[in-house]
Amino acid sequence: MGYVQASDGVKLFYEEAGSGTPIVFVHEFGGDHRSWEPQMRFFARRYRCITFAARGYPPSDVPEDLDSYSQARATADIADVVTGLGLGKAHIVGLSMGGFATVHFGLDHADKALSLLVAGAGYGAEKQHEAYFKGVSENVAKNFLEQGSKKFAETYALGASRVQFQNKDPRGWREFADQLGQHSEIGAANTMRGVQARRPSLYDLEGRLRQMPVPTLVVSGDEDDHCLQPALYMKRVIPACGLLILPKTGHTINLEEPAAFNAALAEFLAMVEAGKWLPRDPRADPGQVMRTD
Structure with a gap:
């Protein structure tokens, strides 16, 4: 474990295991x-695995300036980790907010990406829900600041796409909720306002996504x-893209279904x-139903 310094001076905490x-x-x-x-333990048998805390998430630095948080900055932080650890190129695996950053990493730093796994990415991307998502994001930020992480975690962890995790694995869900309750209130609020609420819709990136060469x-x-239609959209526009839908599964995919996630x-x-x-x-022309000549 240790720290990598991002290009704007923010220190990012990381842990690693394995080699390759x-x-x-x-x-x-x-x-x-x-x-x-669950992924660090499984893949460290054959790979050099790195996990890092995003800015705003201790032990990484928690900048108090909202302008230190953005989608572009979250993407650059991945690049800074790759460069700072001398990785050259790496497979990038991201969930939700991390999935959005992974997509942008493929767009902005394709030369550093061996592949991209984008899981649970879609919140706020659907055009018809943009205004709603921005409003909910602001409410979440306020609740973290006003209630504190420990209290508000009990509400946030019971979202419509989180209860599946609780039903399947109550101990795992409890650990997730407890860890969420340890987050920095300022870091959570700034991340929600600066990264989540302001990021561009995936649908606005179609031209660039169609040119992205990364598997x-x-x-x-x-x-x-709210991730299903964006997932299908990415399948259709990214050239070398596959799509996996896990049944009876919510948002916290890698923890809710670790065996299926790891196998995939x-x-x-x-x-x-x-x-x-x-x-x-x-x-494989999507406009063709059956071939007749």
Whole structure:
């Protein structure tokens, strides 16, 4: 464990385990660097695994200036971790907020990306829900500041796409909620306001996504409603993209269904490293139902 200094001077805490080709895990808003423990333990057998705490999440620095938080800055922080640890190129795996940053990493730093796994990415991306999402984001930020993380975590952890985790694995969910309750109130509020509420819609990135060459796997739970359409959209516009939908599953995919998540990621990495995860065959025309000539 240690710290990497981001290009704007913010210190980012990281942990690593294993050796080999590097994988960088990028956590969601409700999690932190600890949220990838099932993946760190599994993939460290064959890979050099790195998980880091985003700015605003102790032990990383918690800047008090809102302007220190943005989608661009979250993306640059991944690049700073890759560069600071001398990784050269890495597989990038992100969930939710980390999934959005992973997409942007593929757009802005394709030369540093071996592959992208984008899980649970979609909140706020749907055009019809943009205003609603921004309003909810502001309410979440205020609740963290006014109630404190420990108290508000009990509400936030019972969201419509979190209860699946609680029902399947109450001990795992309890650990997730307890860790959320340890987050910095200022860091959570600034992250919600600066990164979540201000990030561009995935649909506004279509032109760039159609040109992105990085092998990509998009993963969503089928009960994570506001990620389903964005997941299908990314499948359709990113050239070398696969889509996995896990049944009866919510938002906290890697913790809720660790065995299925790990198996899918392992197969994806093997295909990428074998040079077999390619752009869609042009003969697979989505406009064709059946071939007649």
